[in-house]
Amino acid sequence: METRSVALIVLLSVAAVLMIISTGSPLPIDGVPDFSADVNTVKSVPSAIGEGGALLLLTGGLLVLLIMLPITLLKSIHTEAQHEPVKNGGASNGSNGSNGSGKYDLGYKVGASVSSQNIDDIVDSLEQLQDTEVSITNTTGKLKRIHVKKCKTCRNPVCDFERGFFAGAFGQFYDNVSVKETKCRATGAGYCEFEVKG
Numbered sequence: 001m002e003t004r005s006v007a008l009i010v011l012l013s014v015a016a017v018l019m020i021i022s023t024g025s026p027l028p029i030d031g032v033p034d035f036s037a038d039v040n041t042v043k044s045v046p047s048a049i050g051e052g053g054a055l056l057l058l059t060g061g062l063l064v065l066l067i068m069l070p071i072t073l074l075k076s077i078h079t080e081a082q083h084e085p086v087k088n089g090g091a092s093n094g095s096n097g098s099n100g101s102g103k104y105d106l107g108y109k110v111g112a113s114v115s116s117q118n119i120d121d122i123v124d125s126l127e128q129l130q131d132t133e134v135s136i137t138n139t140t141g142k143l144k145r146i147h148v149k150k151c152k153t154c155r156n157p158v159c160d161f162e163r164g165f166f167a168g169a170f171g172q173f174y175d176n177v178s179v180k181e182t183k184c185r186a187t188g189a190g191y192c193e194f195e196v197k198g
Helices: 002-023 036-049 051-082 103-113 119-130 160-170
Strands: 133-140 143-149 178-183 192-197
Touching: 103 119, 103 160, 119 133, 119 143, 119 160, 143 160, 160 178, 160 192
Parallel strands: none
Antiparallel strands: 133 143, 143 192, 178 192
16 A cells, blocks of 8 residues: 555646646646745756755756655555564465565565675675665575574565575576575574575
């Protein structure tokens, strides 16, 4: 629900700005005061800061929207996924597949959508998405051990979103990736540990 609200607000805001820029005034609406005097004030802004400055200001605002919107949408999608009920008693099959909860599949899609040049990009992406600490501890060929600390969503003994995220993200580097959770904070460990094999 939150994702749709954010998208609708952004769409309406962009449409209003484009309409004002193209026509010089907002559409008249019955019962709403006419703000045509304010339009003259808006038109005087370019003369005060210059047309180049006004264009720079508008471009900067749009760039902020383009940068922040994907991050906000990903966080919103992740939050919605965390409230989805876990099926099959939360048991993970330990293979590439999902356990049916939807969290693995969502994590896989988000992980696969991360444009990674190297493994550090994967770590940075998950840290930004979840405000957590991620480190790769042991690396032997195509076997990686990943520690996730301060994970706000790792309250259940199966961290399906994170497992799916790593499978999707490492799938950019390796064929036939499998991810298995070997330790979990919910069962008393100091961190969640994932074993990634490619």
